[in-house]
Amino acid sequence: MATLSTINHDRKIFDKKYIYPVVSRRAGGLSLGINLNTNNACNWQCIYCEIPNLTRGKPEAIDIPLLKKELYFWLEEITQNNFLSKHTNPGTAFKDIAFSGNGEPTAAKEFSDIVSIVVEAVKDYKLESQLTMRIITNGSNMCDKSVQSGWDFIQSMKKEVWFKIDSVIHDEVKLINQINGSLGMTAKNLEASLSVSPTIIQTCLIKVGGKLPSKKSINAYIDFLKNYEDQLSGIHLYSLARPSEQNITLEIERLTQIELNQIADKIRVLNLPVHAFI
Ligand code: SF4
Numbered sequence: 381m382a383t384l385s386t387i388n389h390d391r392k393i394f395d396k397k398y399i400y401p402v403v404s405r406r407a408g409g410l411s412l413g414i415n416l417n418t419n420n421a422c423n424w425q426c427i428y429c430e431i432p433n434l435t436r437g438k439p440e441a442i443d444i445p446l447l448k449k450e451l452y453f454w455l456e457e458i459t460q461n462n463f464l465s466k467h468t469n470p471g472t473a474f475k476d477i478a479f480s481g482n483g484e485p486t487a488a489k490e491f492s493d494i495v496s497i498v499v500e501a502v503k504d505y506k507l508e509s510q511l512t513m514r515i516i517t518n519g520s521n522m523c524d525k526s527v528q529s530g531w532d533f534i535q536s537m538k539k540e541v542w543f544k545i546d547s548v549i550h551d552e553v554k555l556i557n558q559i560n561g562s563l564g565m566t567a568k569n570l571e572a573s574l575s576v577s578p579t580i581i582q583t584c585l586i587k588v589g590g591k592l593p594s595k596k597s598i599n600a601y602i603d604f605l606k607n608y609e610d611q612l613s614g615i616h617l618y619s620l621a622r623p624s625e626q627n628i629t630l631e632i633e634r635l636t637q638i639e640l641n642q643i644a645d646k647i648r649v650l651n652l653p654v655h656a657f658i
Contacts, residue, residue: 398414398416399450401454406542414485416487422436422437422484427628427630438489439483473510476512477513480514484520486524489526502537503536508537542579543569547601548566555588582616582618583616585640617656
């Protein structure tokens, strides 16, 4: 079996602090992940979060020279040292570089500097036309000027923001994401994302106490996203891949493929590509 596959996501296989390769079904191949939250700190605390020892907070200061060294190491391994044929299944291609860590990546104060370092490295390896740059984010910092300008800076290659919205109902957001958000704030953050980047909504659907997301919840989600139908690039629906690492009293469960597909079909009333990943 290949060391890396869509079912083997162990980031610890390769001993690096910030940068790790994974084979991602949603990215469609090899993804080089950048983890800026090495202290496992996030400003949200989603009940399904798979990060062990998650704490509330911000990332610690980033060791930029080390991050850069790791980035060049991996780009060299992938492009010059047959990493793909040694560690992945035949046909796997290098697809993206994704800010996707153990917490919210845009909370790092060095975020925009790191974006420009990555773009420079991608250019050095002449990978601009092959790779997409992605942020996998809860969207809460998308109005931040430095995040905006950092992401706007990417002009020479494809980019995408994968923007988390699990629900648009206040009480559900409070329960699932454990934040006191407002729909107005979500809208502002989403609009900020759309102003600098193609944006895909990523939605984790779970059963809480044995109950599927309600009709009311799905209808409110559709109504909200209807406002952005012409600007969004798509919707990714998924459910739990691994058990939650959070200390919760609620019973949560993954949806079956059939349940996820049924919700995806409802959401397809929107004029957007909707993909359901289990
Ligand atoms: S936003 Fe992401 S990293 Fe943060 S708690 Fe939720 S699932 Fe975990």
